[in-house]
Amino acid sequence: MQCTDSKSSARAGTITTDHGQIQTPIFMPVGTVGTVKGVHQTELKEDIRAQIILGNAYHLYLRPGTTIIEKAGGLHGFNGFDRPMLTDSGGFQIFSLSGIRKLKEEGVEFRSHIDGSKHIFTPEKVIDIERAIGADIIMALDECPPGNSDYAYAKKSLELTHRWLDRCIQRFNETEPKYGYTQSLFLIVQGCVYSDLRKQAAEHVASKKADGNAIGGLAVGEPVEKMYEMIELVNDILPKEKPRYLMGVGTPVNILEAIERGVDMFDCVMPTRNGRNGMLFTKNGIMNMHNKKWEADFSPVETDGASCVDILYSKAYLRHLFHVHELLAMQIASIHNLAFYLWLVSEARKQIIEGNFSLWKRKTIERISERL
Amino acid sequence: MQCTDSKSSARAGTITTDHGQIQTPIFMPVGTVGTVKGVHQTELKEDIRAQIILGNAYHLYLRPGTTIIEKAGGLHGFNGFDRPMLTDSGGFQIFSLSGIRKLKEEGVEFRSHIDGSKHIFTPEKVIDIERAIGADIIMALDECPPGNSDYAYAKKSLELTHRWLDRCIQRFNETEPKYGYTQSLFLIVQGCVYSDLRKQAAEHVASKKADGNAIGGLAVGEPVEKMYEMIELVNDILPKEKPRYLMGVGTPVNILEAIERGVDMFDCVMPTRNGRNGMLFTKNGIMNMHNKKWEADFSPVETDGASCVDILYSKAYLRHLFHVHELLAMQIASIHNLAFYLWLVSEARKQIIEGNFSLWKRKTIERISERL
Numbered sequence: 001m002q003c004t005d006s007k008s009s010a011r012a013g014t015i016t017t018d019h020g021q022i023q024t025p026i027f028m029p030v031g032t033v034g035t036v037k038g039v040h041q042t043e044l045k046e047d048i049r050a051q052i053i054l055g056n057a058y059h060l061y062l063r064p065g066t067t068i069i070e071k072a073g074g075l076h077g078f079n080g081f082d083r084p085m086l087t088d089s090g091g092f093q094i095f096s097l098s099g100i101r102k103l104k105e106e107g108v109e110f111r112s113h114i115d116g117s118k119h120i121f122t123p124e125k126v127i128d129i130e131r132a133i134g135a136d137i138i139m140a141l142d143e144c145p146p147g148n149s150d151y152a153y154a155k156k157s158l159e160l161t162h163r164w165l166d167r168c169i170q171r172f173n174e175t176e177p178k179y180g181y182t183q184s185l186f187l188i189v190q191g192c193v194y195s196d197l198r199k200q201a202a203e204h205v206a207s208k209k210a211d212g213n214a215i216g217g218l219a220v221g222e223p224v225e226k227m228y229e230m231i232e233l234v235n236d237i238l239p240k241e242k243p244r245y246l247m248g249v250g251t252p253v254n255i256l257e258a259i260e261r262g263v264d265m266f267d268c269v270m271p272t273r274n275g276r277n278g279m280l281f282t283k284n285g286i287m288n289m290h291n292k293k294w295e296a297d298f299s300p301v302e303t304d305g306a307s308c309v310d311i312l313y314s315k316a317y318l319r320h321l322f323h324v325h326e327l328l329a330m331q332i333a334s335i336h337n338l339a340f341y342l343w344l345v346s347e348a349r350k351q352i353i354e355g356n357f358s359l360w361k362r363k364t365i366e367r368i369s370e371r372l
Numbered sequence: 373m374q375c376t377d378s379k380s381s382a383r384a385g386t387i388t389t390d391h392g393q394i395q396t397p398i399f400m401p402v403g404t405v406g407t408v409k410g411v412h413q414t415e416l417k418e419d420i421r422a423q424i425i426l427g428n429a430y431h432l433y434l435r436p437g438t439t440i441i442e443k444a445g446g447l448h449g450f451n452g453f454d455r456p457m458l459t460d461s462g463g464f465q466i467f468s469l470s471g472i473r474k475l476k477e478e479g480v481e482f483r484s485h486i487d488g489s490k491h492i493f494t495p496e497k498v499i500d501i502e503r504a505i506g507a508d509i510i511m512a513l514d515e516c517p518p519g520n521s522d523y524a525y526a527k528k529s530l531e532l533t534h535r536w537l538d539r540c541i542q543r544f545n546e547t548e549p550k551y552g553y554t555q556s557l558f559l560i561v562q563g564c565v566y567s568d569l570r571k572q573a574a575e576h577v578a579s580k581k582a583d584g585n586a587i588g589g590l591a592v593g594e595p596v597e598k599m600y601e602m603i604e605l606v607n608d609i610l611p612k613e614k615p616r617y618l619m620g621v622g623t624p625v626n627i628l629e630a631i632e633r634g635v636d637m638f639d640c641v642m643p644t645r646n647g648r649n650g651m652l653f654t655k656n657g658i659m660n661m662h663n664k665k666w667e668a669d670f671s672p673v674e675t676d677g678a679s680c681v682d683i684l685y686s687k688a689y690l691r692h693l694f695h696v697h698e699l700l701a702m703q704i705a706s707i708h709n710l711a712f713y714l715w716l717v718s719e720a721r722k723q724i725i726e727g728n729f730s731l732w733k734r735k736t737i738e739r740i741s742e743r744l
Contacts, residue, residue: 042684068668078686314452323435327410
């Protein structure tokens with residue numbers, strides 16, 4: 001870590017990978033099947049200024065499959081994005097397939113959401129898949145219990161997750177990257193909303209001395225204060241010198257709160273998914289682009305926005321594009337929202353380095369939470 | 373016209389508008405509701421090199437409506453495209469609304485395809501709408517009879533079209549452009565596939581000495597040779613010194629055949645619509661991107677293609693994007709196909725000027741018609 005905020009746990013750091021450096025705190029656009037929905041790779045780099053994007057091992061394993069990705073020289077070769085990438089194991093997706101999956105000690109059996117074909121993911125197999133995909137950072141396979149799990153289930157699940165993490169580490173250490181680029185394995189802290197389980201999980205994970213550590217299983221329905229409490233508790237235990245990644249979170253406010261509590265990395269489908277539905281995050285608040293109030297507002301989408309689409313198009317034009325269900329609406333909103341998220345974390349970084357984070361955060365949360 | 377081919381009727385020319393010059397022959401991407409589907413305005417200008425795009429008066433009248441467009445300072449102000457634009461009257465769209473429209477001497481009554489609301493388009497009203505939209509070139513309202521109309525209907529329809537054209541001209545002459553930019557009115561030759569009606573229509577239209585003349589009502593189901601025959605017949609009569617626009621046509625081969633017969637301007641939804649469905653036009657033939665044969669073909673979409681997406685993405689990646697139904701597939705294919713169409717007409721222009729058009733056309737048709 002290059003810099004730590006004096007008034008909070010917020011940190012600014014740098015992660016170095018063979019595909020380039022990542023300045024933290026960072027937001028990672030989600031490119032589930034090797035594409036960030038509606039966004040060209042050039043726009044990701046030049047306009048959104050994404051430093052790292054995500055792929056999903058479960059989705060990429062099903063389509064196009066690891067054989068094709070290997071022939072392409074890994075995901076970087078396949079989709080042409082030459083900056084760092086991270087793959088999630090897909091555990092979260094598989095455990096969302098309720099009814100069509102079966103949990104065993106060995107791993108998890110599931111049926112493809114596409115064609116119903118039967119597959120099994122073991123910790124070893126997931127590492128093999130992520131080696132084949134070749135992302136710079138790869139995630140271990142964990143069990144993702146439902147957000148409302150009772151204590152007994154959460155405890156049993158965590159024990160399984162720990163045995164799986166150990167098996168992931170072993171397979172990772174026994175294997176080599178396939179494309180001449182180093183890969184780092186990140187471990188995941190589970191434990192639902194139970195403090196003693198989260199503590200135990202963080203201690204287990206910390207003891208493994210992985211290149212980075214993640215917090216999973218949050219923002220799955222628990223009260224937001226409970227999420228922040230769990231983050232604090234876990235980050236008190238996770239090593240300070242390693243990156244901390246809060247998986248699948250969240251709103252811009254969630255991200256600022258988590259940065260304050262010492263989180264460095266984030267991913268979420270919210271900027272793209274909500275964008276496609278007409279919701280725009282801006283420096284001055286949230287806009288619903290379906291709203292008739294924008295019908296004759298010919299001012300830029302965002303006057304001092306973070307992306308070039310903000311001044312290329314007006315609110316009225318973007319509202320019209322949503323109104324007539326045009327593809328370009330989703331494209332503009334996706335670029336806009338991702339650029340906003342990237343602006344938010346880079347500004348947070350700047351404020352941490354300048355020692356102004358806490359004050360800036362308070363003011364920013366107020367501004368960005370307005371309903372425009 | 374700057375240049376005419378010695379062996380055919382092909383011509384190279386320049387159309388000057390207040391939003392810039394258009395080098396003909398030209399293809400005009402279709403932006404029905406003020407957006408070319410899936411394509412940013414910057415991509416239209418910088419990558420596709422569109423010199424002029426289309427809008428549709430019927431669609432723009434319904435949404436966002438002329439009040440909004442007028443407040444925006446016309447369509448140029450509304451969508452931010454600062455090059456020439458042309459609006460079709462929307463007659464073709466209204467006459468496609470069979471069952472929910474009623475033809476009268478005065479005009480055509482119809483119900484909106486969106487909310488069923490009742491409207492009437494008269495020649496005068498269409499000119500008023502196109503004045504409000506403010507495109508550089510505006511089209512007269514004609515009746516578009518079905519492709520299989522019998523002679524009696526076609527004749528009656530043509531007589532009505534001629535009375536409407538005269539009313540359009542009168543309204544056009546009585547009104548002024550609203551935004552300080554000159555507008556030109558183009559007239560339309562109808563007459564189905566009946567030579568004497570087409571001849572009579574071309575003579576009527578030619579006598580009006582409009583800034584440009586269009587051929588409508590072709591490529592609606594008649595044999596392709598019949599279409600070429602009608603184009604030849606009409607172009608023999610239409611003034612040589614004015615641009616000729618073949619409406620809604622067509623395949624790349626149709627376009628080359630029509631250029632050879634003296635057509636200067638084209639529009640068609642084919643490059644974008646077929647692109648969204650996975651069909652790519654290339655210099656070496658047609659590709660169906662859903663085809664499994666591209667699954668592991670990591671070569672560029674098109675090695676010497678006309679657009680930058682051609683080398684940014686591989687065939688295998690684009691095939692994957694179509695396979696998983698990703699937005700980016702439609703975006704890439706739309707840019708690619710439009711850039712191909714623009715390349716085709718600009719290359720045709722070059723060959724006309726260099727005196728090689730006929731030979732080049734024969735070879736090109738052979739190459740681009742391959743199935744890859």
